[in-house]
Amino acid sequence: MKSRVLAVFDQNTRFHKLIKALSSIHDWEPCLYGTFSGTINGTNKAARVGVVLLDKQSVQDPQYLTKLKQQLCGSRLYWLALLDTLELPSNGFLNSMLDRFFHCYQMLPCSVERVHYLLAEMHELHVWQRLSWPSTPRASSEALTIIGSQQTTSKLFDRIKRFASVDAPVMISGETGTGKELAAHAIHLASSRANGPFIAVNCGALPEGLAQSELYGYEKGAFTGAYQQRKGYIEAASGGTLFLDEIGDLPLPIQVNLLRFLESQRMMRVGGRNEFFANVRIIAATHVDLYKAVVSNTFRDDLYHRLNVLNIQLLPLRERISDIQPLAEFFFRKFRNEGGCCLWGISQEALDVMQSHTWPGNIRELMNRMRRAILHSDSPLLLPIDMGLEKRQKERYITSLELIRNQAEYRALCESLTNNSYDLARVASELMISKITLYRLIEKHNLKLSS
Incomplete structure (x- = not known):
């Protein structure tokens, strides 16, 4: 078996050629994800990343998009969207799906090496993320462990x-x-x-x-x-x-x-x-x-x-700001297996908003909000809206250098995206970062990829 498994959601002739090239040149082992039929059979549980082709035909098919959304909601994989820019029409539903369910996307046409590079980056990030988030909650004997910094x-x-x-x-x-x-x-x-x-x-x-x-x-x-x-x-x-x-x-x-x-x-x-x-x-x-x-x-x-x-x-x-993240991570691990949760982490934006919330109900409120958010969320990352917290509160209390950095990062991204009419290549060039870093920042701050 090859070292890296690639989940493939549906395929057509051009897509199949790309997948075949990834397999033969870059040692990916493709497997079919979901219920769509094709020449690649069987879903391999070892897959950490997956790829979806979105072209004019798929985007204009409501049944296809609905099934795709259902499949991605229940997935813990990192997904790459390949977008056919020559045929893809403007679609608000598509923009929403890209924002919520895909870790990254790539415009076509592009080289096989480019797709491999993106998938490899996502694969390594997924491995690191899974080491940080154990798949099972702590045993009951450890339930009394006091969590904090x-x-x-x-x-x-x-x-x-x-x-x-x-x-x-x-x-x-x-x-x-x-x-x-x-x-x-x-x-x-x-x-x-x-x-x-x-x-x-x-x-x-x-x-x-x-x-x-x-x-x-x-x-x-x-x-x-x-x-x-x-x-x-x-x-x-x-x-x-x-x-x-x-x-x-x-x-x-x-x-x-x-x-x-x-x-x-x-x-x-x-x-x-x-x-x-x-x-x-x-x-x-x-x-x-x-x-x-x-x-x-x-x-x-x-x-x-x-x-x-x-x-x-x-x-x-509210006086123990440094305890909020370890507590949130503890409750995430504790409740993530309830109700078929499809989340694999907490967004940095949610952590930032948690640190500026006053928490009148203290740890009990945090626990209840986390549990409710995990059950209701249909995103790969837990977002502030899932917890019922305002995305950007009118009065934000600066609590750490990290929060200041995130605020500056958010403003710089918004200004650059607007000034460059959402041309991601120009935005990456202006900010002097790679496109993969730009994709991560866009996902981190939950920004819409539309002007």
Whole structure:
């Protein structure tokens, strides 16, 4: 078998001659892609790049274009479009397809060597891209891995490691969606209690009037409907960790009981007469300023100081710009196999827009937007529009040298394309770059190839 496999979408006489030349001269192994019949049979899964000829006959056939779009939507290959400039009419649908589904295109007539060069470049880029994007998501045992840049996670990892070595209460503060439960679970897994249970309780969701029985459990006959003894969350977490999320929403009467438990590690079920020991470590979390709650008498001062022995402050995502790309890549790998996703990467433009978004929902919002975008996108690259983010926001916050460079690159491309009436050869010459680099920049910035 030859080292490089070339997927071929349909063919005619002139196209077949080109493919035959690529095979005999440049060692490509052609295989038929899709359901069209022809002299080349069988779809080889080793193919990384493919080629499509678009001439007057194919472009004027709506059925052909529809089938082509369906095939390319489900493909993870890099596609080269060969355009017959002598016959190809102006076609808006074609321009849209070139923009969304093709990595690069070449006007005909051209030499076999030129087509080989483009395919070879695409092939090498695909190999590199696949090394960067594993085909399978991480195993569930790694689901608790904290994702982020070295700059922002090193201090957090250090605190988690140190806090895990002691058994004192921990207070984790941060906005909703910043990963407070993830940090709490990481402390539990790194501690000597890792083999014990990790029980997470949302204090704001505890039924009013039943909070005490939910936390402490109850004895049979303690109240109407108590037909049997039931353990509460604290007892269920014995030997492990109890994570109390949104601790600021805990009713004041229950705060008194929790303070007593923290001081003695002893508790009593509702309706019970005897206290018993429960070996539980408490980790609490809040998205509100508990100190202000203490001042306003909605949270007990003594409980605040008893819980706030060790403290972790999680910054919002808008203050952790360097974490956005690794998080986006993690969620891409995690969700890409859902619903027959045809994406093979995230566009640089989408990453740039993500870095300028304020993320009011923090990591949870990023995760949800990524998952929705992956399921809805029909492009090879994830675009800002897929995530519901504006392509170019009115107020963009300059966050990195890379973002500044991308903005300047985008403006230079737009101006050169307009000034040269979309003549790509003249644009490449004016910008002093190769045409293959120009194709990549056009794709990177999602520019339309029409004047």
